[in-house]
Amino acid sequence: MDFTTQMQVPRIVFAEGALARLPDELARLGPGNALLIATPRRNLVVEQVRDALGSRFSGVFPHAAMHVPAETVRAAVNEARRIRADCLVAIGGGSPLGLAKAVAREMDVPIVAIPTTYAGSEMTSIFGITESARKTTGRDPRVLPKVVIYDPLLSVDLPVTTSVSSGFNAMAHAVEGMYAADASPLTSLLAAGAVRALKKGLLQVSSDPHNLAGRADCLYGAALAGIVLGSVSMGLHHQLCHVLGGTYNLLHAELHAVLLPHVLSYNAPAAPAAAESIAGALDCRDAALELHTLAGQLEIPRNLQALGVPPEALHDVAVQVAARPYMNPRLPTENEVLDLLQRAYIGNAPG
Ligand code: NAD
Structure with missing residues (x-):
């Protein structure tokens, strides 16, 4: 065996009812003034976290939005400074956590993440900010949360459609992590565990959203997949999602279910x-076929047409993706990317 790997993982607290341990975790960490960051309309779960924070609660910024708009970051930084926050508590999915990461870069304060979707951003030092429709991403160790609290009770109200598409986002991190050029036996072990837990959890959650064992499997799978995402380079699938999602403002999570089976089918011969x-x-x-079947069982859209991608967009996306530098088991030509996109557009079984 011969490998080099590096993983930076936050402290993880995982349990049904783990939210009750938030005060102890903050006491361990030290800060006294927490700014709670959330997306709009998550009142119930925000109230629960606010109660758990007790006297450490200093304010809430419930305006996180997809793709972390720069103007929202500026408003959140102003609010954090106004209330003299020395800690950020992000509750929800990748959007509030993305905002907390952007604020942490400006203020150098610790983040406590309480994820309720399966995006997995809480396990990475990857940040992104969108200014004038241009998203800039990068890595910064300061944005990796200090503590992540996984509490399945907090995700039972995540709608099934969001749950399953978000679960496919996590699945994509694990699948691309498996064939990454910088994968190691450790990341592959985590990726396999993620795939197994996600399949089991998503099938349970789709038929019974309040199934706590299913919710726990999904969060566990998302955590493992998030570590993989933070430790290795993503490939063709993530390039396609980035270009398609950014250009046509598509829901990040739904793209994963449509594209992943086709990308895996393309890559499999080069990564047996x-x-x-x-x-x-x-x-x-x-x-690849199993992922396509699973998406069908979970009733997620399986073609780009259903997501509202205009057919004339495919050629432009193929040109952009073929010109990008990235690691992948096979580097596709423009025509190969176009062929893959056309299959995903129709949504037939891959292969
Ligand atoms: P999101 O945070 O926007 O959440 C999706 C939806 O779920 C929102 O409408 C939200 O209000 C709702 N929701 C969340 N928790 C809920 C709950 N408990 N009950 C009911 N509804 C709830 O999106 P996401 O899919 O979690 O994350 C996607 C974003 O994260 C994208 O912008 C993506 O680029 C980013 N991301 C970043 C990383 C990273 O490492 N930096 C990794 C993965 C994703």
């Missing part, structure tokens, strides 16, 4: 060991 491991974790013979 990874494809075999993914199939093993999914308990099937053909991993």
